[in-house]
Amino acid sequence: MARKKGPAQKGPAQTPPKNAAAPAAGEKTAVEKTVPALPGGTNVAHPPTFTEFLAKDVTCKVGDNVMLPPTTMRVRPGENVAILGENGAGKTTFLRVLSGNLEPSGGTVTRDGQPVDERDPATRRIISSLIGPIAGFRDMTIADHLILVDQTWGGDRGGAGDRIAAVLNRLDILSLANRYLSEVSSGQRQLAELAMALLRPSALLVLDEPEQRLDAGRRAMLAEVLDERRKQGSSIVWVCHDPVMAESVATRIEHFPQGGRRVSQDGSA
Numbered sequence: 001m002a003r004k005k006g007p008a009q010k011g012p013a014q015t016p017p018k019n020a021a022a023p024a025a026g027e028k029t030a031v032e033k034t035v036p037a038l039p040g041g042t043n044v045a046h047p048p049t050f051t052e053f054l055a056k057d058v059t060c061k062v063g064d065n066v067m068l069p070p071t072t073m074r075v076r077p078g079e080n081v082a083i084l085g086e087n088g089a090g091k092t093t094f095l096r097v098l099s100g101n102l103e104p105s106g107g108t109v110t111r112d113g114q115p116v117d118e119r120d121p122a123t124r125r126i127i128s129s130l131i132g133p134i135a136g137f138r139d140m141t142i143a144d145h146l147i148l149v150d151q152t153w154g155g156d157r158g159g160a161g162d163r164i165a166a167v168l169n170r171l172d173i174l175s176l177a178n179r180y181l182s183e184v185s186s187g188q189r190q191l192a193e194l195a196m197a198l199l200r201p202s203a204l205l206v207l208d209e210p211e212q213r214l215d216a217g218r219r220a221m222l223a224e225v226l227d228e229r230r231k232q233g234s235s236i237v238w239v240c241h242d243p244v245m246a247e248s249v250a251t252r253i254e255h256f257p258q259g260g261r262r263v264s265q266d267g268s269a
């Protein structure tokens with residue numbers, strides 16, 4: 001199909017036309033006028049915060065197939081909520097609904113009374129999620145991906161190297177920084193994707209089975225990292241198939257039974 005002709009095909013958007021007047025001090029450049037404001041940054045004066053996420057009676061159906069039976073859960077700052085349950089119980093579907101990636105068939109998800117939608121910059125500023133594998137770029141190294149994430153989320157250029165080295169070092173994959181995603185093992189790739197989710201600022205981490213493909217030692221390391229993150233002020237909601245790991249680090253465990261209505265154990269919903 002022929003692509004519509006437009007300004008984007010005429011050359012790099014950053015190149016101002018010859019003789020174009022430079023923007024006056026304080027005036028937005030052409031790119032800044034076109035590209036929406038970044039959702040957040042590591043160098044913002046006020047880090048992202050929230051008072052509560054509330055998923056109320058959320059359900060998902062496709063035809064007669066119930067992907068998620070009515071579920072209610074409240075998440076507050078500083079909580080680490082681990083969700084356990086059998087295959088097919090709707091755990092991943094719930095994470096997608098909670099993070100505004102999937103619209104529920106019924107019920108609501110709100111953050112401090114506002115609807116949660118991942119396309120909304122206010123939501124993107126608060127939630128960092130890793131639900132399913134990321135596609136990635138074939139010709140970009142792990143470090144390149146991390147630079148992209150860091151700069152997209154407003155990190156200052158000068159500090160990017162240190163931030164990226166720190167997260168890679170914490171996950172014990174600094175030596176893989178210059179590898180391509182296709183050149184690492186499945187467990188190493190899991191850690192690289194976790195690095196991307198951890199690098200950007202957020203107040204709520206939403207992770208689907210982050211322990212998958214990790215050996216026992218690296219699961220223990222991940223538990224420590226999640227605990228550090230919570231102590232730094234972030235909440236975490238994650239699905240886990242390792243009850244021992246969940247017990248070791250979660251402040252609350254939610255069991256998703258097959259079928260049946262679920263109400264958060266915190267009793268407040």
Ligand SMILES: Nc1ncnc2c1ncn2[C@@H]1O[C@H](COP(=O)(O)OP(=O)(O)OP(=O)(O)O)[C@@H](O)[C@H]1O
Pocket residue numbers: 062065066067068085086087088089090091092093094
């Ligand atoms: N796109 C889809 N269309 C229809 N049904 C789906 C779809 N995706 C998932 N399901 C169904 O929804 C239900 C919940 O799936 P979900 O992936 O949320 O389960 P889960 O608890 O995360 O399972 P697991 O532990 O195996 O990852 C399952 O019965 C699944 O077959």
